[in-house]
Amino acid sequence: KNEVEQSPQNLTAQEGEFITINCSYSVGISALHWLQQHPGGGIVSLFMLSSGKKKHGRLIATINIQEKHSSLHITASHPRDSAVYICAVNLFNTDKLIFGTGTRLQVFP
Amino acid sequence: DGGITQSPKYLFRKEGQNVTLSCEQNLNHDAMYWYRQDPGQGLRLIYYSQIVNDFQKGDIAEGYSVSREKKESFPLTVTSAQKNPTAFYLCASIEGAHGGSYQPQHFGDGTRLSIL
Numbered sequence: 001k002n003e004v005e006q007s008p009q010n011l012t013a014q015e016g017e018f019i020t021i022n023c024s025y026s027v028g029i030s031a032l033h034w035l036q037q038h039p040g041g042g043i044v045s046l047f048m049l050s051s052g053k054k055k056h057g058r059l060i061a062t063i064n065i066q067e068k069h070s071s072l073h074i075t076a077s078h079p080r081d082s083a084v085y086i087c088a089v090n091l092f093n094t095d096k097l098i099f100g101t102g103t104r105l106q107v108f109p
Numbered sequence: 110d111g112g113i114t115q116s117p118k119y120l121f122r123k124e125g126q127n128v129t130l131s132c133e134q135n136l137n138h139d140a141m142y143w144y145r146q147d148p149g150q151g152l153r154l155i156y157y158s159q160i161v162n163d164f165q166k167g168d169i170a171e172g173y174s175v176s177r178e179k180k181e182s183f184p185l186t187v188t189s190a191q192k193n194p195t196a197f198y199l200c201a202s203i204e205g206a207h208g209g210s211y212q213p214q215h216f217g218d219g220t221r222l223s224i225l
Contacts, residue, residue: 004151033213041197041221045213086151095140095159095203097214099151 003027006087006100013107019074021103023087026068030090034061034072037084037102046072046085077107111136115200115217121225122187122194130185130220132200139204141183142214145169146197155198158183187222197221 004025013019023032034046047054047061049070054061058077063070074081087100113134122128132141140159144152154167158177172191177183187194198221201214 002151035216040218041199042218043199043201043216045215048213088152095157096154097152099153101149101151 002101003098004087004089004100006085006103008103009101011103011105013077013105015078015107015109017077017107019077019081019105019107021072021085021087021105023070023072023100024068025070025087025089025098027089027098028092030092030094032063032070033088033090033097034070035086035088037086039083043086074105079107079109082106113200113202113215113217115198115220117220118218120220120222122222123225125189127186127188128222130187130198130200130222132183132185132217133181134183134200134202134215135181136202136204136215137180138202138215139180140202141177142201143167143173143175143183143185144199144201146199146219152199155185194222195224 007022031048031050033048035043036046037043049063058075060073084102084104086102088097116131142157143155146152153169155173156167156175158164161177161180164175164177174186197219199219200217203212203214
Protein backbone atom coordinates (compact mmCIF):
# COMPACT_ATOMS: atom_id res chain seq x y z
CA LYS A 1 0.00 0.00 0.00
CA ASN A 2 1.33 3.43 -0.94
CA GLU A 3 2.03 5.80 1.91
CA VAL A 4 0.24 8.57 -0.01
CA GLU A 5 -2.97 7.70 -1.81
CA GLN A 6 -4.91 9.99 -4.09
CA SER A 7 -8.43 9.68 -5.44
CA PRO A 8 -9.75 9.68 -8.00
CA GLN A 9 -6.97 8.72 -10.42
CA ASN A 10 -8.80 10.35 -13.31
CA LEU A 11 -11.46 13.02 -13.28
CA THR A 12 -13.39 14.71 -16.05
CA ALA A 13 -15.60 17.73 -15.55
CA GLN A 14 -17.58 20.30 -17.45
CA GLU A 15 -16.47 23.88 -17.28
CA GLY A 16 -17.89 25.58 -14.21
CA GLU A 17 -18.16 22.46 -12.06
CA PHE A 18 -16.84 22.25 -8.50
CA ILE A 19 -14.01 19.72 -8.24
CA THR A 20 -12.59 17.84 -5.29
CA ILE A 21 -9.40 15.77 -5.26
CA ASN A 22 -8.56 13.75 -2.17
CA CYS A 23 -5.28 12.71 -0.57
CA SER A 24 -4.83 10.29 2.32
CA TYR A 25 -1.53 9.43 3.96
CA SER A 26 -0.42 6.82 6.45
CA VAL A 27 2.82 8.32 7.81
CA GLY A 28 3.67 11.07 10.27
CA ILE A 29 4.15 14.31 8.42
CA SER A 30 5.35 17.83 8.99
CA ALA A 31 3.74 19.37 5.91
CA LEU A 32 1.62 18.45 2.92
CA HIS A 33 2.02 19.88 -0.58
CA TRP A 34 -0.34 20.14 -3.53
CA LEU A 35 1.43 20.36 -6.89
CA GLN A 36 0.19 20.91 -10.43
CA GLN A 37 1.88 19.20 -13.38
CA HIS A 38 1.09 20.64 -16.78
CA PRO A 39 0.94 18.52 -19.96
CA GLY A 40 4.49 19.57 -20.85
CA GLY A 41 5.72 18.07 -17.60
CA GLY A 42 6.71 21.09 -15.54
CA ILE A 43 5.51 21.12 -11.93
CA VAL A 44 4.29 24.12 -9.96
CA SER A 45 3.74 24.20 -6.22
CA LEU A 46 0.17 25.25 -5.38
CA PHE A 47 -0.01 24.93 -1.62
CA MET A 48 1.97 23.84 1.39
CA LEU A 49 -0.14 23.05 4.47
CA SER A 50 0.52 21.90 7.98
CA SER A 51 -2.95 22.63 9.36
CA GLY A 52 -6.31 24.14 8.49
CA LYS A 53 -7.12 25.64 5.15
CA LYS A 54 -5.54 27.81 2.46
CA LYS A 55 -7.12 29.61 -0.47
CA HIS A 56 -5.61 31.04 -3.61
CA GLY A 57 -7.98 32.33 -6.24
CA ARG A 58 -10.32 29.48 -7.21
CA LEU A 59 -8.22 26.88 -5.41
CA ILE A 60 -8.79 25.79 -1.81
CA ALA A 61 -6.74 23.23 0.10
CA THR A 62 -7.69 21.74 3.43
CA ILE A 63 -5.99 19.30 5.75
CA ASN A 64 -7.24 17.24 8.69
CA ILE A 65 -4.20 16.09 10.63
CA GLN A 66 -6.16 13.73 12.91
CA GLU A 67 -7.75 11.95 9.97
CA LYS A 68 -4.57 12.13 7.85
CA HIS A 69 -6.50 13.52 4.93
CA SER A 70 -6.32 16.52 2.65
CA SER A 71 -8.54 17.81 -0.12
CA LEU A 72 -7.93 20.16 -3.02
CA HIS A 73 -11.00 21.97 -4.30
CA ILE A 74 -11.34 23.91 -7.53
CA THR A 75 -14.33 26.21 -7.80
CA ALA A 76 -15.77 27.26 -11.18
CA SER A 77 -13.44 24.93 -13.07
CA HIS A 78 -12.01 26.00 -16.40
CA PRO A 79 -10.32 24.07 -19.25
CA ARG A 80 -7.00 25.68 -18.29
CA ASP A 81 -7.24 23.78 -14.97
CA SER A 82 -6.65 20.56 -16.93
CA ALA A 83 -3.49 19.05 -15.48
CA VAL A 84 -2.23 16.35 -13.15
CA TYR A 85 -2.58 17.29 -9.48
CA ILE A 86 -0.07 15.66 -7.14
CA CYS A 87 -0.18 15.37 -3.37
CA ALA A 88 3.15 15.06 -1.53
CA VAL A 89 4.06 14.92 2.16
CA ASN A 90 7.18 15.83 4.11
CA LEU A 91 8.01 12.91 6.36
CA PHE A 92 8.01 14.14 9.94
CA ASN A 93 11.04 16.28 10.73
CA THR A 94 12.72 15.69 7.34
CA ASP A 95 12.93 17.35 3.96
CA LYS A 96 12.07 14.05 2.31
CA LEU A 97 8.95 14.17 0.16
CA ILE A 98 6.73 11.17 -0.57
CA PHE A 99 4.55 11.66 -3.61
CA GLY A 100 1.14 10.36 -4.55
CA THR A 101 0.60 9.04 -8.06
CA GLY A 102 -1.43 12.05 -9.11
CA THR A 103 -4.98 12.80 -10.28
CA ARG A 104 -5.42 13.59 -13.95
CA LEU A 105 -8.10 16.28 -14.38
CA GLN A 106 -9.67 17.19 -17.70
CA VAL A 107 -12.12 20.06 -17.85
CA PHE A 108 -14.17 20.34 -21.03
CA PRO A 109 -15.78 23.55 -22.30
CA ASP B 110 13.14 35.73 -13.54
CA GLY B 111 14.59 33.17 -11.16
CA GLY B 112 14.00 29.54 -11.80
CA ILE B 113 15.33 26.10 -12.61
CA THR B 114 16.49 25.23 -16.11
CA GLN B 115 16.72 21.63 -17.20
CA SER B 116 18.27 20.61 -20.49
CA PRO B 117 17.82 19.02 -22.85
CA LYS B 118 14.03 18.61 -22.94
CA TYR B 119 14.36 15.31 -24.81
CA LEU B 120 17.33 12.94 -24.74
CA PHE B 121 18.01 9.63 -26.40
CA ARG B 122 20.48 7.08 -25.10
CA LYS B 123 22.12 4.24 -26.96
CA GLU B 124 22.88 0.94 -25.27
CA GLY B 125 26.01 1.15 -23.12
CA GLN B 126 26.13 4.92 -23.23
CA ASN B 127 26.30 7.35 -20.32
CA VAL B 128 24.25 10.52 -20.67
CA THR B 129 24.19 13.64 -18.51
CA LEU B 130 21.12 15.71 -17.71
CA SER B 131 21.70 19.33 -16.83
CA CYS B 132 20.02 21.22 -13.98
CA GLU B 133 20.84 24.87 -13.31
CA GLN B 134 19.14 27.21 -10.83
CA ASN B 135 19.51 30.95 -10.28
CA LEU B 136 17.39 31.03 -7.12
CA ASN B 137 20.42 30.90 -4.81
CA HIS B 138 18.94 27.75 -3.28
CA ASP B 139 21.08 25.50 -1.14
CA ALA B 140 19.35 22.16 -1.63
CA MET B 141 18.78 20.45 -4.96
CA TYR B 142 17.03 17.18 -5.84
CA TRP B 143 16.68 14.75 -8.73
CA TYR B 144 13.47 12.75 -9.17
CA ARG B 145 12.39 10.12 -11.61
CA GLN B 146 8.76 9.88 -12.77
CA ASP B 147 7.33 6.75 -14.37
CA PRO B 148 3.76 6.31 -15.62
CA GLY B 149 1.37 5.41 -12.82
CA GLN B 150 3.95 6.01 -10.11
CA GLY B 151 4.75 8.89 -7.83
CA LEU B 152 8.00 10.78 -8.18
CA ARG B 153 10.92 8.88 -6.67
CA LEU B 154 14.06 10.48 -5.27
CA ILE B 155 17.34 9.60 -7.02
CA TYR B 156 19.88 11.90 -5.34
CA TYR B 157 19.86 15.11 -3.35
CA SER B 158 22.40 17.69 -2.26
CA GLN B 159 22.02 20.11 0.63
CA ILE B 160 25.30 21.97 0.16
CA VAL B 161 28.06 22.30 -2.41
CA ASN B 162 30.43 19.33 -2.65
CA ASP B 163 28.07 17.08 -0.74
CA PHE B 164 25.25 14.82 -1.94
CA GLN B 165 23.26 11.86 -0.67
CA LYS B 166 21.64 8.85 -2.30
CA GLY B 167 17.91 8.78 -2.51
CA ASP B 168 15.64 5.76 -2.83
CA ILE B 169 16.69 4.70 -6.35
CA ALA B 170 20.31 5.84 -6.78
CA GLU B 171 21.65 2.68 -8.45
CA GLY B 172 22.83 3.36 -12.00
CA TYR B 173 22.98 7.13 -11.47
CA SER B 174 25.69 9.57 -10.39
CA VAL B 175 25.72 13.28 -9.56
CA SER B 176 28.10 16.10 -8.73
CA ARG B 177 27.65 19.43 -6.95
CA GLU B 178 30.71 21.51 -7.68
CA LYS B 179 28.76 24.77 -7.84
CA LYS B 180 25.73 25.93 -5.91
CA GLU B 181 23.83 26.63 -9.13
CA SER B 182 24.42 23.31 -10.84
CA PHE B 183 23.47 19.70 -10.07
CA PRO B 184 23.97 17.49 -13.12
CA LEU B 185 22.72 13.91 -13.19
CA THR B 186 24.52 11.19 -15.13
CA VAL B 187 22.53 8.15 -16.18
CA THR B 188 25.12 5.41 -16.53
CA SER B 189 25.03 2.25 -18.59
CA ALA B 190 24.43 0.39 -15.32
CA GLN B 191 20.89 1.81 -15.24
CA LYS B 192 19.08 -0.88 -17.18
CA ASN B 193 15.72 0.84 -17.40
CA PRO B 194 16.47 4.53 -17.86
CA THR B 195 13.41 5.47 -19.92
CA ALA B 196 11.54 7.96 -17.73
CA PHE B 197 10.82 11.61 -17.09
CA TYR B 198 13.46 13.27 -14.88
CA LEU B 199 12.71 16.29 -12.75
CA CYS B 200 15.12 18.54 -10.88
CA ALA B 201 13.98 20.58 -7.89
CA SER B 202 15.41 22.94 -5.29
CA ILE B 203 14.60 24.57 -1.98
CA GLU B 204 16.22 27.49 -0.25
CA GLY B 205 17.89 25.64 2.58
CA ALA B 206 17.75 22.75 5.01
CA HIS B 207 14.39 22.72 6.72
CA GLY B 208 15.47 23.67 10.23
CA GLY B 209 11.84 23.29 11.20
CA SER B 210 10.66 25.59 8.42
CA TYR B 211 9.29 23.63 5.48
CA GLN B 212 9.29 25.14 2.06
CA PRO B 213 7.75 24.24 -1.26
CA GLN B 214 10.12 22.77 -3.78
CA HIS B 215 10.70 24.61 -7.05
CA PHE B 216 10.76 22.31 -10.07
CA GLY B 217 12.27 22.47 -13.53
CA ASP B 218 10.34 21.49 -16.66
CA GLY B 219 11.94 18.06 -16.84
CA THR B 220 13.93 15.95 -19.29
CA ARG B 221 12.38 12.98 -21.06
CA LEU B 222 14.93 10.23 -21.61
CA SER B 223 14.36 7.41 -24.06
CA ILE B 224 16.38 4.44 -25.26
CA LEU B 225 17.27 4.15 -28.94
